[in-house]
Amino acid sequence: MKIFDIIKMAFKNLWRRKGRTLLTVIGVVIGSCAVIVMISLGLGMNLAMDNMLASWGDLTAITIYNYSYGVSDESVALDDDAVESIKAIENVSYVIPRLRVESNMVTIAAGRSDRYRMDWAEIYGVDFSLLDKMGYTPETGEFPSEDEYSSTIIFGNETAYNFRDTRKRGDKQYTWKQYLSDGTYTLPFIDPQDEKILVAINNTKQQNDDGTYQYGGRGYEYELNCSAVLMQDPNWETVYSVLIDINVAKDIIDDYNRRNGVKDANDPQYTYVKVVCDDINDVEEVETQIEAMGFNCSSMADMRGEMKKTLGIIQLVLGCLAAISLFVAALSITNTMIMSIYERTKEIGIMKVLGCYVGNIRSAFLFEAGLIGLLGGIIGTVLSYAISIGMNYFGAGVMASLLGTSGDTPVSIIPLWLVLLALGFSTLIGLISGFVPANRAVKISALEAIKSE
Amino acid sequence: MAIIEIKDLRKTYKLGNERVHALKRINLTIEKGEICCVLGTSGSGKSTLLNMLAGLEKPTKGSVFIKGTEITKLSEKKLARFRQENLGFIFQSYNLLNQLTALENVAMPLMFKGMPRKRREKIAAKMLKSVSLDNRMKHKPSQMSGGQQQRVGIARAFVTKPSVIFADEPTGNLDSHTTEDVMKLMVEMCRKYNLTLVLVTHDLGISEYADKIVHIIDGEITSVEKNISKYDLEKVKVKIGERIEINEK
Numbered sequence A: 001m002k003i004f005d006i007i008k009m010a011f012k013n014l015w016r017r018k019g020r021t022l023l024t025v026i027g028v029v030i031g032s033c034a035v036i037v038m039i040s041l042g043l044g045m046n047l048a049m050d051n052m053l054a055s056w057g058d059l060t061a062i063t064i065y066n067y068s069y070g071v072s073d074e075s076v077a078l079d080d081d082a083v084e085s086i087k088a089i090e091n092v093s094y095v096i097p098r099l100r101v102e103s104n105m106v107t108i109a110a111g112r113s114d115r116y117r118m119d120w121a122e123i124y125g126v127d128f129s130l131l132d133k134m135g136y137t138p139e140t141g142e143f144p145s146e147d148e149y150s151s152t153i154i155f156g157n158e159t160a161y162n163f164r165d166t167r168k169r170g171d172k173q174y175t176w177k178q179y180l181s182d183g184t185y186t187l188p189f190i191d192p193q194d195e196k197i198l199v200a201i202n203n204t205k206q207q208n209d210d211g212t213y214q215y216g217g218r219g220y221e222y223e224l225n226c227s228a229v230l231m232q233d234p235n236w237e238t239v240y241s242v243l244i245d246i247n248v249a250k251d252i253i254d255d256y257n258r259r260n261g262v263k264d265a266n267d268p269q270y271t272y273v274k275v276v277c278d279d280i281n282d283v284e285e286v287e288t289q290i291e292a293m294g295f296n297c298s299s300m301a302d303m304r305g306e307m308k309k310t311l312g313i314i315q316l317v318l319g320c321l322a323a324i325s326l327f328v329a330a331l332s333i334t335n336t337m338i339m340s341i342y343e344r345t346k347e348i349g350i351m352k353v354l355g356c357y358v359g360n361i362r363s364a365f366l367f368e369a370g371l372i373g374l375l376g377g378i379i380g381t382v383l384s385y386a387i388s389i390g391m392n393y394f395g396a397g398v399m400a401s402l403l404g405t406s407g408d409t410p411v412s413i414i415p416l417w418l419v420l421l422a423l424g425f426s427t428l429i430g431l432i433s434g435f436v437p438a439n440r441a442v443k444i445s446a447l448e449a450i451k452s453e
Numbered sequence B: 001m002a003i004i005e006i007k008d009l010r011k012t013y014k015l016g017n018e019r020v021h022a023l024k025r026i027n028l029t030i031e032k033g034e035i036c037c038v039l040g041t042s043g044s045g046k047s048t049l050l051n052m053l054a055g056l057e058k059p060t061k062g063s064v065f066i067k068g069t070e071i072t073k074l075s076e077k078k079l080a081r082f083r084q085e086n087l088g089f090i091f092q093s094y095n096l097l098n099q100l101t102a103l104e105n106v107a108m109p110l111m112f113k114g115m116p117r118k119r120r121e122k123i124a125a126k127m128l129k130s131v132s133l134d135n136r137m138k139h140k141p142s143q144m145s146g147g148q149q150q151r152v153g154i155a156r157a158f159v160t161k162p163s164v165i166f167a168d169e170p171t172g173n174l175d176s177h178t179t180e181d182v183m184k185l186m187v188e189m190c191r192k193y194n195l196t197l198v199l200v201t202h203d204l205g206i207s208e209y210a211d212k213i214v215h216i217i218d219g220e221i222t223s224v225e226k227n228i229s230k231y232d233l234e235k236v237k238v239k240i241g242e243r244i245e246i247n248e249k
């Protein structure tokens, strides 16, 4: 028999029993729909989780905190050598060290005769060419170009509120961000982008009455331009800090040591290093390697792993429910096929007597069963798309408020591979369900069959 | 030339402890182009014999050769192929597929052989025409009389031009007039294509169409008699009649 004739025969037989075929197909539709929707929900959950974590920080990043710097001598030095060896780890795309200039080392000032002063500033030295890799974005202004690195300072979004007005007395010296009844808020004394910012080295031997140090003087002053104010970062790390180029930071530390007679200063150690991996999935491996070098690190991957486990259990339960409905659908295909074989016993007998190969008969039945599966899969996919769109339309808000992510995170995602998988799987289920009936059809004795009515 | 050879064929059915000897040592040869009628009362083992010849049942002992092939030893697949190539079947209850049209029913054995639709339906249509059913091609079996259905059955059996055709009580469900028509048709087709027909019946009238009548009683062949087919006789009669007419002129 020609393949085409086998296929046609299968189609005809399905069409002959439209009602029953339809009911069986509906079973598969429900089953495949359940599977697709459950998996799509699972994918949606994963994405929502990643979005949520991403809103907390970079998922590919590992941060190394050097807590023990200056506390214990036994700790491994987080210096340039360490940075180099971390860079050498596989799948690490960037290593961005951040150098902290201790707040007692400098005074930051602005305005005529240093009217506005910041006595205790958090100053970080960062490689200015990697500002965006570090996750910083300017809220106003622009990041400096290469030739401006050494003359630029960047403010955190609320750093300017740390300036105090030295002409005033008491509480009037200070200002802070305060929302007013008309919707605006208080501004700092100065806009740093309008002023020259002076970073001056303290002389810690000369302390003023109010506890501040004498600062500045020839050779101990850096006059910088504020080119940008940062957007608030998710970790609130830069809100009250300033950033300068790492080389400037190193110079400042040298200057401080020289001025204050610190002799055997070690090479500067970093208090914080950000390691960015090529891919989310590399994070765990890189993290263990860094830990093996003796550093403390943390990443979103740890939390992601935990959350994934929890989500995995939920998804497994949902998946099992879906699988049960697909299993029921499979039983109903088997049942339908057995019924139709009973009905067609005589027909099969006649075909055998007239010389039809049993292989052809088997193929026809398998094709029929597979077709039921495929049809159910196709309709199920279409239906799943509809359900998915509906859920995304009505459920996205609920999900977003639940997880605290943005409202456009879809609840359910149906990628192409899921569609193909569902179609393939439902066809396979059909074929498997048709296997036993098809073999039964093949075993029917031709003689018995033509005798039967 | 013998086209069918039956050697020491036996069939015993076991029903619990009881044994039914449906066939006991059958030996028979059937010549090519012969119309052989197996005649016997009900329960004598006619159908059993025919089923054995057609390879539908395995014998308990003995062997059947058709065109030199021992069909009792063929595998299922080879047997199916052998049937496609060499055997045709006509049944008492027609055994047409109800959801197919007359044309599709006749074309079915060709479909099993893997012939494309256009070609097989052309051949089937020709076949239906030769059984005078060219006006019933698109009819389903349920829309035809018993006689018409059996003619479809005959067309189906002949469509592959087999070597041997087996017919088990082909006229069992038909009235005497239709029986005559169907018998004549079958014999005519066999003669036309020089085919061998093995016919099973309990009806003496039908056996008159055969060249050879095999009497079977209780699973044993009691006698084999040569016969001049009624079909040939009538033809001769017609010819004699024609000659008389000519002579009279």
Ligand SMILES: Nc1ncnc2c1ncn2[C@@H]1O[C@H](COP(=O)(O)OP(=O)(O)OP(=O)(O)O)[C@@H](O)[C@H]1O
Binding pocket: B013, B014, B015, B020, B021, B022, B040, B041, B042, B043, B044, B045, B046, B047, B048, B049, B202
């Ligand atoms: N499958 C079977 N199991 C047991 N016994 C059987 C079976 N088939 C046939 N027989 C027995 O074999 C004997 C011959 O049966 P068979 O059908 O060949 O008779 P038949 O000559 O065709 O009769 P009829 O003219 O009524 O069709 C009968 O006694 C029958 O009971």
Ligand SMILES: [Mg+2]
Binding pocket: B046, B047, B048
């Ligand atoms: Mg019988």
